[in-house]
Structures are given as C-alpha cells and as structure tokens.
Amino acid sequence: MTRYREIAAELAGRIGAGDLAEGAELPGVRELAQRFGTTASTIGRAVRALADAGVIVTADRRRTRVAPGGAVAARRFLHGERVFRLAGSDDPALDVVLRGLGRAVRSIGTEGSFGGLRAVRQGRADGAAVHLLHHSGRYNAPFACGLLRGLRPHLIHLWRREQGLLVPPGNPRGLASAADLAGLRVAKRRFGTGTRVLLDRLLRDAGREPDALAGPETGSHLETALSVAAGVVDAGLAVRSVAADLDLDFVPLVSEEYDVVLPGDALDAAAPLVATLLDPATRAAVTALGGYDASEAGKVEDLDA
Template sequence: MSRYRQIADDLARRVRAGDLAAGTELPGVREHARAVGTTSSTVVRAYRFLADGGVITVSDRRRARIAEQGMIAATRLLEPERVFRLAGSDDPALGILLEHLGVLVETVGARGSFAGLRAVERGEADGAVIHLRHRDGVYNESFVRAVLHQDEPYLLHLWRREQGLIVPAGNPRGLTRAAQLEGLRVARRETGAGTQVVLDQMLLADAIAPETVAGPELPSHMEVAFAVALGIADAALGLRAGLTDLGLEFVPLLWEPYEIALGRHALGAARPLLSALRDPALRNALADLGGYDLSHSATIRSVG
C-alpha cells in the first residue's frame, strides 16, 4: 500500500473509532508530515483522498477538519465493497429507492418493523426499516434503544409518510376514524408490522379489542389496498401512495417517520443510501407518489 493511503487509512480508522470527532481540527500538513516521518506532498495527497471520500473538509484558509458525517464516510472508505443488508418494513417508496441503489443494498428475509429489529440484533441484517409508535407518541427511538443498545444505535431518517383509512370510491360508509371499523371486514398487516401496531393502538384508544376487527392478513401495503379494491375487505389502514390508479379513496389520519435503525458498525455501508436520498431525480420520483414528506431525508442521529 502506498504511503499516502497508509496515512489516510490510519486517520479514517481513528475517525471510525470515535477518537477524532466531527469538527476536530487536524494538524497542519508540515506538522503532520514531521510527526509521521514523510513528505508534505504525501500528507497533502492523504488529506485530499480523505476529503474526496467525505471524511474531512479542507479550506485554503483553515486547517482540515473532520466532516460532520466523517464517521460514516470513514467506515465506507475502509470497507468499500460492503453491501448493506436491509430488513424490516414494507413501503412503495422504499421499493423505488432500492431499485435506484441496485447491488449496493441487499434485502434480507425479515419483514415487519419488529422482525427487522430482531434481524439486526442477531447480525442477520445491518439495518431495519421501522415505524413503531410508542404509547408516549414518540416513534422508533425507545424500541431501537431496547433492542440495539449494545450496538451504539442510530436512526437514518428516510421520510415521513401519511397513513389513513383506505376505502372504496365515494367512501360509502362515511368512515373518518379507526373506531368505525368495528364490525367491518378490515384488511390487516401481519403481526409485528408497524402499521398493524398503529391500528391496534387506535382501536384500543376507543376501547375496541383489536382481535374483534377481522379481515385478511396481508404482507404488504399494496396487497392491503388490492383487498379493498377487490371487495375482499371493506376498508384498511394503509398509505396514500398508489391508491389513485385503483379507484380508491384515502381518509388521512396521521403522518409518521419512516426510518432505518442501525448500529455504528454499519454506518459506512449505509452511505450509498444517504447519497441516493439527496439525488434530486430520485426525490422527485418519490414525491410524485403522493403522501410523502422528504424535507428531513438523509439526516442521521444517535439514539444510544
């Protein structure tokens, strides 16, 4: 390995380990060259390599500093071939994102928010797409801390999405809230899916036992909508996206954050996701689906 790469990789490992936090100022080129016993031009090349990889920022008038998302960039630089394994929730916009990413992300077997978190805990996945509303009204954070606390967990925000009642055209039963689903055939997501959790919470809030609301149990939002369109179900709780072509109507109830839970060790492999979420063409394609808010997409926060 060339000397400049050795210097760059050493710095990247220190950033990944947390020894060099975001905003930390690096030594000047000459100072660093003396410290590691090499030439200034070699250090300049190492710094440029790190800057191109997003690990550091450089300026003509200021010393190099660790970038805001330097830890993610450093991990990706050190593991360039790693594929991000993703489990968890179902979503139409997620399908478009995954198609855009191609081989950089691999979907693994676990479906549903709870199952996805368990897959990450067991090491079967690097991240889980989740939307779990705690009884206090806050999404995701408590569940991630409870399951992934040993992995220094983070949440990568994909988007907010709109959930509501899916009903036939004209809303013949005049449905406006979940409590009115009692006695109807209701298409439901599988146990452990975040949408099913939300439906159960809404029913319990109106003193309705969730098990008394019967209907087909289906593995995806699209199949839930199909069930209503085919007359197999009278209504469902689901997403606004994609309903227009089916001749269905949507009764909005809530907006929810849709996020990826992951441990610190997987931050680098998630970098292609962050890059894709900032792509204007992809963002336009997702917004065109309807029912999505991408204003905070590609933000990441620690929840440990």
C-alpha cells in the first residue's frame, strides 16, 4: 500500500471508530506531515482521497472537517471490497435499493424473517431483513438481542411499510379486515415469513383459525399480487406497492417496522448499504413506490448501548 493510502486508512479508521466525530476539525497539513513523518504533498493526496470518498469536507485550504455521515463513509472507504451477505424477508423496495449496490451486497435467498435470523446466527449471513412484532409490542429488536446475545446486536433501520389486503379492483367482496377472509381463497406466504406470522396473528385476533384458511402459498409479495390479479385467489396479504403495480385495490391493516438485524462485526461490510440508505435520492425512490416511510432509512441502532 502506498504511503498516502496508509495515512488515509489510519485517519479513516479513527473517524470510523468515532475518535473523530462528525464536524471535528482535522489538524492542518503541516501538522499531519510532522505526525506521520512525511511530506505535505503526501498528506495532500491522503486528504483528497478521503474528501473524494465523502469522509471529510474541506471548507477552504486551511480547514478540513469530518463530513456529515463521515463514519459510514470511512467504513466504506476501508472495507469497500467486503461483500455484505443479506438474508431474510422479501420486500420490493429493498430490491430497488440492492440493485443499485451491485456486488457490495449479495442476497443469499429470501428465506423469510425467521430463516434470515437463523442464517445470521449460524454465520451464513451477515444480516437479515426482518419485520417481526415481539410480544412486548416492539418490532425486531427483541429478536436481535435474544439471538445475537454477546455479538453486539445492531439494527439498520430501513423503513415503515404498510401491509394490507390485496383485492380485485373495486373490492367486490367488501373486505375490511382479516375477519372477512373466512370462507375465501387467500394467498398465504410460506411458514417462517414475517407476513405469514402477521396473517396468522390477525386471524387469531379476529377469532379465526389460521389453519382453516384455504388457498395456495406464495413466495413473495409480487407472487401474492399476481395470484389476486389472475383470479386464483380472492385476496392476499402483502405490501401496498405491489397493489399499485397490478392495479389492485388495497385495504390497509398495519404499519410495521422493517429493519436489518446484524452483529456488530458486520457493520463495516454493511457500510455501502447504510450510505445508500442515507442518500436522499434512495429514500425518494423508496417512498415513490407507495406505502413506505423512509425518513429513518440508514439509521444504525446499537442495541447494547
């Protein structure tokens, strides 16, 4: 590694670790050159590399500060070659985000929320997209704390999203709640998915037996929408955005939190994902799909803190 890259990496490491906080001013070029025992031109190249990566900003020739979001950018600068292995729940908006990340994030299969958590616990995945309501009334965090105990569990917040009933145009059966599904053919997600857990909970809360509900199992929200649009089923539970894609009506039932669960040692690999989620253009693209609140997308929560 060339000397300027070594210096840039050391500074990025301090910023990524929080030793230099957002907005903190870096020492001047001459002082850094003395500290590192090198020339001002080498320091200048290191500073330019960090500025190009969004780690720092230079207000003028004399003052350089840690950029907003500099810690995330520093991790991306240091670990951009690492691949973040993501498992878990299916979501159309997440598909949009991942397409823009190229090889930085690799999906290892949409096994559902339960399967994703299992893959992280077993070390087959670095993170899992989940949307599970705990009996305490909180989403996702209790499952992360329980399954990743001792591994510094974190959440990367994605968005809040609406789930509800997909029905044919005009809602011909007048469905308003899960209680109205009795006697109908309903598309059901596979066991182990958060949406299947949600459907079963809504049915039980309405006094209905989930196992009595007839209908096929589907592998994704889009597949559920296709089943309704093709007349294979009378209704299905899915996110709002797929209703708009196929001109279906949507009956909103819940607003849920959708997050990525990961251990602390996977944060560096997740840096490109976090940086993309913080990008206003990404948040706008997610919101435009319909049924999403991405105002906290990219917020990282340390559950041990």
